[in-house]
Amino acid sequence: MRHGYDRLMNPDYHHSRPGDDQHFCSRCAEKIEHIIPAGDSRLRTVCPACRTIHYRNPVIVAGAIPVWEDRVLLCKRGIEPRYGKWTLPAGFMELKESTEQAAVRETLEESGAAVTLEGAFSIISIPYVDQVHLFYRARMHNLDFGPREESLAVELFREDQIPWDELSFRTVITTLELYFADRRKGSFGFHSQALTLPAKA
Numbered sequence: 489m490r491h492g493y494d495r496l497m498n499p500d501y502h503h504s505r506p507g508d509d510q511h512f513c514s515r516c517a518e519k520i521e522h523i524i525p526a527g528d529s530r531l532r533t534v535c536p537a538c539r540t541i542h543y544r545n546p547v548i549v550a551g552a553i554p555v556w557e558d559r560v561l562l563c564k565r566g567i568e569p570r571y572g573k574w575t576l577p578a579g580f581m582e583l584k585e586s587t588e589q590a591a592v593r594e595t596l597e598e599s600g601a602a603v604t605l606e607g608a609f610s611i612i613s614i615p616y617v618d619q620v621h622l623f624y625r626a627r628m629h630n631l632d633f634g635p636r637e638e639s640l641a642v643e644l645f646r647e648d649q650i651p652w653d654e655l656s657f658r659t660v661i662t663t664l665e666l667y668f669a670d671r672r673k674g675s676f677g678f679h680s681q682a683l684t685l686p687a688k689a
């Protein structure tokens with residue numbers, strides 16, 4: 489997972505509305521404005537000089553549930569936030585990449601594990617951070633894995649070993665809960681959900 493992902497994922501961080509953190513036009517460097525363009529219904533980031541409308545849209549995070557026999561591979565985060573917490577390998581899609589390619593690439597980059605995807609498993613919208621997370625079930629090719637740059641450790645866990653209180657993100661917790669529930673039933677579905685912002689304590 490990249491640093492930008494962490495910033496966006498962490499609900500404790502500032503939630504920017506589209507264009508809130510942009511002050512200058514990325515095309516001509518003029519100071520931009522926030523207006524509702526003619527024919528539109530939403531506030532956009534617009535450059536008064538070159539007339540560019542800087543649209544912003546949700547980003548997609550793709551990841552995997554790497555499995556070896558009855559165990560699932562998790563990575564212990566070596567970066568803030570959630571330093572030391574466990575996560576499924578996942579990260580932002582790159583340009584010119586498919587969601588499948590992104591899931592396989594992120595798994596290799598974060599855990600060293602080579603996987604073959606076995607089907608899309610969960611798609612979780614997080615409207616309050618403008619992200620969509622998509623996880624695939626994945627079969628590990630072998631036991632060749634280990635920590636990479638952004639991980640402190642990479643380990644296989646049976647269901648009764650999953651460190652539920654030490655998981656990093658809500659989409660990871662939700663996906664693992666759904667995964668083990670389906671596995672107990674003996675068939676895997678495809679799950680579509682949307683998270684809402686937790687009520688402030």
Ligand SMILES: [Zn+2]
Binds near residue numbers: 514515516536539540
């Ligand atoms: Zn401009």
